[in-house]
Amino acid sequence: MAGGREVGGPSRTALPVLPGVAVVPEQRARRRRRGRGEGVTTTGTKDARTRSESTSGTDEALLRQIATALACLSRLRTVPNPVYPAKVQNAYNRLVLHCLRRGEEPPGSVPEMVRWAGERPLTEWPLKLPAEEFPGASPLVDPETRLPHQLCLEWEVSAADPAAELFENELIREAVARCRAAKSPQAYTAFRALLTSRPVLTGAELALLGGDPDCGMLLHDVIKRCYEPVPASYQRHGTYRQCARCRCLMVPLLHGGHRCELDRCRRDGTSDEGPRLRAGKGGLLQLSRPLRMFITSPGLAETDLQAALLKKFGITAEMWPHYDVYDLRIPLPGGRHWAVDVKDRVNPVLLARSLTPFRNEPPYDRAFLVVPRYRFRDNEAYGRQFRRNLPEDLADRITLLDDRAFLRLVADEIPSPRDKAGDPRTEGDPRA
Structure with missing residues (x-):
């Protein structure tokens, strides 16, 4: 994914339930919520719409703060002193004040x-936001794994200066700078392929990468900072389980079985339990969770698209050209090229707001944003919501398509065998 990749630092597997006194009985809170109604409401009056518009900015900022707090809690390895980091306590304090002002x-x-966050979808939070900002009905946190969903991380990285995005950008910028200095674009391509195809490594495998001529010799210290020790919470009966599809570690569930944490595997129904792993003497390491979410997952969509282009049309796409100005550069007949950026996002509104123009080096004839098909199945209004929130200067410069529609468009650009051979009904001199 070109530019502004939202990925992050050290992560833990689940949100801790840290010490705290529940001063509001849950049953009473539920009764009051049912009596008043909650979440996003629509009204036919102009005054109500005006009030909603005036508060939506504040409510959106609060949602970002809450998402940041949840992501922060999920990355804690020990209980800090004071118990909660300031960003967590501040988010909670703002939510309480917000509820009291709203009579909630x-x-x-x-x-x-x-x-x-684990029980309520966003539509049931006391927040006044446009309905299109609440795609799907999932909560911010998976109630079984206690991990923040991707939707939560997307709201976190939309906040000002999120730690996750700063961490990721630092790593990517450093990798790009080193590869540029060495005049080795192939090393950067190998680095991105590593983060996509090998989200889990043993300690011995990570050490051996230091002698890898593709990218390890140049970027070994950067690679080491991308990986972190796997927490014990991923372990069951002394072993870890990989997802057969994405090769990330699966999360053990309380009542048995495992679940892949990537939307890509869970939502399109192709998540299967893969091989068991043991830590070994060197331990087991995995990419930090936001890297798995925002680099590995869309990276798999990118490489799937690359493989489909080769298999269906014999087209060899250039991956992450010119140090990742975009994701794929696709050669077409007539010397034309298409530029493609692949995004795998839950929220089309946040996606549209985050886009910047494609850089024209290397040059291309058309630019496309390609999103996996399952996102459109989950949210039938995905395309409309994206277009409504796309900056005006990009409206005529980027075309949004799902991956299947994009492949059909490529097929239209490839001459059929009859076109290549010429139609026998029109070949030759018509006067003959």
């Missing part, structure tokens, strides 16, 4: 705020 029952503690 607030969560009684930080753990209860976390429970809200």
Whole structure:
């Protein structure tokens, strides 16, 4: 994914339930919520629309702050002193004040705020936001794995200066700078392929990468900072389980079985339990969770598209050209090229807002944003919501398509065998 990739630092597997006193009985809170109604409401009056527009900016900022707090909690390895980091306590305090001003029952503690995130879809939070900003009905946190969903991380990285995005950008910029200095674009391509295809490494494998001529010799210290020790919570009966599809570690569930944490595997129904792994003497390491979410997952969509172009049309696409100005550069007949950026995002509104123009080096004739098909199945209004929020200066410069529609468009550009051979009905001199 070119530019502004939203990925992050050290992560833990699940949100901790840290000490806190639940001062608001849950049953009473639920009764009051049912009596008043909650979440996003629509009204036919102009005054109500005006009030909603005036508060939506504040409510959106609060949602970003809550998402950042949840992501922060998920990355804690120990209970800090004071118990909650300032960004967590501040988010909770703002949520309580917001609820009181709206006449809503607030969560009684930080753990209860976390429970809200695992039990309530965003439509049931006391927030006034446009309905299109609430895609799907999933909560911010998976109630079984206690991991923030991708939707939560997308809201986090849309906040000002999120730690996750700063960490990721630093790594990517450093990798790009080193490869540029060495005049080795192939090393950067190998680095991106590594993050896509090998989200889990043993300690011995990571050490051996230091002698890898493709990218390890140049970028070994950057690679080491991308990986972190796997927490014990991923382990069951002394072993870890990989997802057969994406090769990320699966999360053990309380009542048995495992679940892949990537939307890509869970939502399109192709997540299967893969091989078991043991840590070994060197330990087991995995990419930090936001890297898995925002680099590995769309990276798989990118390489799937690359493979489909080769298999269907014999087209060899250039991956991450010119140090990742975009994701694929696709050669077409007549010396033309198409530029493609692949995004695998839940929220089309946040996606549209985050886009910047494609750089024209290397040059291309058309630019496309390609999103996996399952996102459109989950949200039938995905394309409309994206277009409504796309900056005006990009409206005529980027075309949004799902991956299947894009491949059909490529097929239209490839001459058929009859076109190549010429139509026998029109070949030769018509006067003959």
